[in-house]
Amino acid sequence: MFQRLLICTDLSDGLHRLARCVNSLADAGVTHVTFLYSKPVVESEGIPRLEPEEVEAATAAIQRWIPENSRLEVAIDVQMGQIADCILRAADKYQADLILLGTDSKSNLNEKLFGSTTRDLAKKTKIPLMIFRPQLLDVMMLEELLLRCQYLFKRVLIPYDGSATSNYVVDEIHQLASAKSGVEVCTLCWVYSDHNWLSLSGTEQQEISNEKLIPAETKLAEAGVKTHRVVRHGNALEGILTTAQEEDISAIAIASSSLGKLLEWTTPSLTGQLIRRSWYPVIFFPQKK
Numbered sequence: 001m002f003q004r005l006l007i008c009t010d011l012s013d014g015l016h017r018l019a020r021c022v023n024s025l026a027d028a029g030v031t032h033v034t035f036l037y038s039k040p041v042v043e044s045e046g047i048p049r050l051e052p053e054e055v056e057a058a059t060a061a062i063q064r065w066i067p068e069n070s071r072l073e074v075a076i077d078v079q080m081g082q083i084a085d086c087i088l089r090a091a092d093k094y095q096a097d098l099i100l101l102g103t104d105s106k107s108n109l110n111e112k113l114f115g116s117t118t119r120d121l122a123k124k125t126k127i128p129l130m131i132f133r134p135q136l137l138d139v140m141m142l143e144e145l146l147l148r149c150q151y152l153f154k155r156v157l158i159p160y161d162g163s164a165t166s167n168y169v170v171d172e173i174h175q176l177a178s179a180k181s182g183v184e185v186c187t188l189c190w191v192y193s194d195h196n197w198l199s200l201s202g203t204e205q206q207e208i209s210n211e212k213l214i215p216a217e218t219k220l221a222e223a224g225v226k227t228h229r230v231v232r233h234g235n236a237l238e239g240i241l242t243t244a245q246e247e248d249i250s251a252i253a254i255a256s257s258s259l260g261k262l263l264e265w266t267t268p269s270l271t272g273q274l275i276r277r278s279w280y281p282v283i284f285f286p287q288k289k
Helices: 015-027 052-063 083-093 108-112 116-124 134-138 142-150 164-177 202-222 236-246 262-266 270-277
Strands: 004-009 032-039 073-080 098-102 129-132 155-159 185-192 226-233 251-256 282-286
Touching (some): 004 015, 015 032, 015 052, 015 098, 015 134, 015 142, 032 052, 073 083, 083 116, 155 164, 155 236, 164 251, 185 202, 185 236, 202 226, 236 270, 270 282
Parallel strands (some): 004 098, 032 073, 098 129, 251 282
Antiparallel strands (some): 129 282
16 A cells, blocks of 8 residues: 655654564555654754764664564664655655654643644645554554554545545545555445434434445445445434444544644544544545645
8 A cells, every 4th residue: 555654753752662563564465664863953052963873773773673683674764854844855855645644742731732843734734644643553462563553554534525635536546546555445434413314314324324335335436446335324423433433444544635734723523533533543635735
């Protein structure tokens, strides 16, 4: 599904532990991994500069986790500057097709705004982001993490409602799966509520939802992806999170054209709420214009 990963870490978010899992990532279809450590610029410290010993220390902190029998090409990049800008430079340099980063839960403000780095990247890049909660990675034993990486892209939940945005996600997954690597099963989750179709009975609403899922199922089947449909009644966010808990998934795939914009901060959309609330990794596809 994805072959060239850019894993962004501050060495305290758990993402650096993925260096021990590069062979499991190879099993998931990955061919190249870059670990990026970015030192933020602090204006009060005078002229910003990256000392050689800082580069050596950050490189060593990641290098020590990489197994000697690595089946992947692994690079380590240490930069200084605005974090989002460092990530964008590294993504271009190493031709990344997926950027992995953690949510910033150090403050209520950053949690509310998805973290400034995620917010900036959502506005500036066309490369998909895979967003993790650091707590998820911190508590896993190595054996659990190895297995998690092996199945990182295999079973994806797509919140689907027939909209252009959800169809965009289906198209992206179809395109990626056509490469015959990565995703194997997609759970299509449609959550409907009474205020949408007041004139229809619950049974009629469920039948219509199932019918609307058929084109998405057909599209994914063309790429060899097995599909499973879940139709629920109630709040969309809660329905999706409940489905994620009950189904056998590895990540949730979503898209948005407004994530990171002022409108998203003041009136959070389903996409933003999922990023804040989901304990599962979230693959975010920026909608290309």
